[in-house]
Amino acid sequence: MKARRYTLLGVVICMGHPMQITTTRLxxxxxxxxxxxxxxxxxxxxxxxxxxxxxxxxxxxxQPID
Structure with missing residues (x-):
């Protein structure tokens, strides 16, 4: 199975860069x-x-508003 690189939308880390992960999950x-x-x-x-x-x-x- 081939690994893919994903960007976690809405999440930034140091200096404004997007958080990314590499995974073989489907x-x-x-x-x-x-x-x-x-x-x-x-x-x-x-x-x-x-x-x-x-x-x-x-x-x-x-999130629902109460």
């Missing part, structure tokens, strides 16, 4: 990463970004 998989001290889930997609990486979309980005 498209549609949901991964968990620690971001700013909390766990966030991302779905791996087939969407190609400007730098050739694939998009990992946040699953938990929208």
């Amino acid at each position: 498209v549609g998989s949901v991964i968990t990463r620690a971001v700013a001290g909390r766990e966030m889930r991302f779905e791996l997609t087939t969407a190609t970004l400007y730098d050739g990486s694939f998009a990992a979309e946040p699953v938990d980005s929208y």
Whole structure:
């Protein structure tokens, strides 16, 4: 299985660079990463970004308003 590089959408690290990971997990998989001290889930997609990486979309980005 070939590894793919994914950009975690909406997550930046030092000096404004996007956070990226490399994985062999299948498209549609949901991964968990620690971001700013909390766990966030991302779905791996087939969407190609400007730098050739694939998009990992946040699953938990929208919270209901009470």
